[in-house]
Amino acid sequence: MNKGAATGLKLSGLCVVCILLVVLAHMAVRSTLERHVLRSEIDILNELVPEKPVGTFRALDRASGGKSAIRGYYPIGVSRESPESYIVLLEGKGMAGPLKLAVHCTPEGEILGVRIEKTEEYPGRGKEVEFLEYMRKFIGTGDARPIPLRKSDLPREEADAVSGATITFRGVAQTLEKASAFVKNGRHER
Amino acid sequence: MMKPFSWGVFDENPVLVSLVGLCPALAASSRVIDALVMGLALFVILVICTVISPLLDRHIPERLRIFAYTAITGAFASCIDLFLQALMPEVSESLGLFVPLLTVNALILDRILNFARTSSPDMAFWDALSMGTGFFLALAGLALIREILGSGTITLFPMGSFSGVIRIPGLFENPLRVFGLSAGAFFVLGYAKAAFDLYQGKGRRR
Numbered sequence: 001m002n003k004g005a006a007t008g009l010k011l012s013g014l015c016v017v018c019i020l021l022v023v024l025a026h027m028a029v030r031s032t033l034e035r036h037v038l039r040s041e042i043d044i045l046n047e048l049v050p051e052k053p054v055g056t057f058r059a060l061d062r063a064s065g066g067k068s069a070i071r072g073y074y075p076i077g078v079s080r081e082s083p084e085s086y087i088v089l090l091e092g093k094g095m096a097g098p099l100k101l102a103v104h105c106t107p108e109g110e111i112l113g114v115r116i117e118k119t120e121e122y123p124g125r126g127k128e129v130e131f132l133e134y135m136r137k138f139i140g141t142g143d144a145r146p147i148p149l150r151k152s153d154l155p156r157e158e159a160d161a162v163s164g165a166t167i168t169f170r171g172v173a174q175t176l177e178k179a180s181a182f183v184k185n186g187r188h189e190r
Numbered sequence: 191m192m193k194p195f196s197w198g199v200f201d202e203n204p205v206l207v208s209l210v211g212l213c214p215a216l217a218a219s220s221r222v223i224d225a226l227v228m229g230l231a232l233f234v235i236l237v238i239c240t241v242i243s244p245l246l247d248r249h250i251p252e253r254l255r256i257f258a259y260t261a262i263t264g265a266f267a268s269c270i271d272l273f274l275q276a277l278m279p280e281v282s283e284s285l286g287l288f289v290p291l292l293t294v295n296a297l298i299l300d301r302i303l304n305f306a307r308t309s310s311p312d313m314a315f316w317d318a319l320s321m322g323t324g325f326f327l328a329l330a331g332l333a334l335i336r337e338i339l340g341s342g343t344i345t346l347f348p349m350g351s352f353s354g355v356i357r358i359p360g361l362f363e364n365p366l367r368v369f370g371l372s373a374g375a376f377f378v379l380g381y382a383k384a385a386f387d388l389y390q391g392k393g394r395r396r
Binding site: 007010011014015017018019021022025026028029032033036 | 246249250251254257258261262264265266268269272273275276277279
């Protein structure tokens with residue numbers, strides 16, 4: 001075996017050891033990480049629909065395509081057949097990475113509340129999306145009022161507030177529209 | 191044995207004298223708890239990699255060493271990041287990308303690629319201990335000043351009934367917010383370096 005191949009093999013072996021180390025660490029903490037995700041989801045549900053009965057989570061396959069994907073939804077309300085509202089969990093695309101959202105919608109698609117589960121946006125370039133104030137512009141849209149998909153759809157002062165983070169704004173708006181359309185079109189009933 | 195240890199803490203402190211590895215030092219010094227965790231993470235990675243690197247030196251050609259050592263530091267940085275996410279999710283979120291970024295930290299790579307290779311293993315080990323301690327202490331000091339002035343608090347690890355946050359009367363109500371911002375990090379580092387230089391200069395004159 002020539003020297004180059006031997007060095008290559010040694011480096012490959014080193015990479016395999018490094019990967020194994022990370023995999024072992026991940027296996028050691030996986031259950032704790034899953035518990036954290038579950039706890040944060042429960043916190044979000046309590047914030048969006050305090051004191052309302054929440055149905056069982058229904059996971060969807062991620063084949064819904066496009067720029068955002070619906071992970072699943074919770075029916076809200078006493079009746080199993082006709083829930084009062086839904087909380088849809090989605091993953092959209094921001095400027096720096098995925099945007100994980102929980103959207104509370106009426107069966108008609110009107111957005112009642114939005115919470116951010118996770119973002120990777122940078123401060124000054126979309127990080128503002130994590131503030132509750134940011135989502136106010138979308139509340140009440142989706143049914144009679146359309147969801148603002150472009151900055152030009154917003155009043156001047158709100159458009160100024162999202163300047164410098166157009167990609168994040170578009171990512172959030174498109175994800176919310178997907179959630180609204182999903183509930184409105186009754187695709188969750190299929 | 192004392193000399194190499196005091197070397198990294200005082201004479202060649204990576205943050206206050208050599209100005210190496212400043213990215214996490216500035217980014218993770220707005221709260222004391224973040225600085226303690228970041229300092230500890232860098233200390234652990236530096237010591238482990240310094241111990242491992244001499245064992246690999248003769249197997250890896252010089253031109254490929256930087257890639258090999260980046261893979262090793264990356265693996266340890268990822269492991270520490272995972273444990274932080276599981277055990278201290280709030281601190282992990284606050285530190286964000288800066289823990290995985292320890293992979294390419296200038297201090298770690300400099301000590302492994304330059305110092306550890308040209309020194310005996312025990313000397314390299316003491317150097318890693320002293321540099322790691324120097325970084326940890328400098329970062330904790332910067333964070334203490336920044337958090338007290340910028341937020342009027344000292345954030346430590348919560349234990350039992352202690353929430354982890356100590357409020358400084360007077361400053362908590364009227365903090366000097368600039369010290370909590372990026373600009374404040376440079377102010378504090380600049381003045382801390384000046385004070386350290388002054389102290390060392392006086393020491394030499396004596």
